[in-house]
Amino acid sequence: MKKRICIICGKLLNDGIIIYGRGICSCCEKRLMNIEMDTDFYDYYKQCIRRNIAELVIRGEELKCQNYRF
Numbered sequence: 001m002k003k004r005i006c007i008i009c010g011k012l013l014n015d016g017i018i019i020y021g022r023g024i025c026s027c028c029e030k031r032l033m034n035i036e037m038d039t040d041f042y043d044y045y046k047q048c049i050r051r052n053i054a055e056l057v058i059r060g061e062e063l064k065c066q067n068y069r070f
């Protein structure tokens with residue numbers, strides 16, 4: 001199995017949650033539970049999610065298009 005890293009803090013993932021194959025460690029997950037909406041960390045987290053998961057979804061669509069041609 002491939003080793004995953006947390007998309008927020010970049011540490012190796014031992015536990016936590018996986019979204020679209022991207023990991024968030026339990027430490028960052030806990031921070032998210034208690035997050036204040038107008039903090040820097042919230043903005044940073046949103047950027048991480050957008051960069052990592054949005055790109056992944058777009059790439060998945062391209063893959064589907066390529067398969068369709070064959």
Ligand SMILES: [Zn+2]
Pocket residue numbers: 006007008009010011024025026027028029
């Ligand atoms: Zn983390």
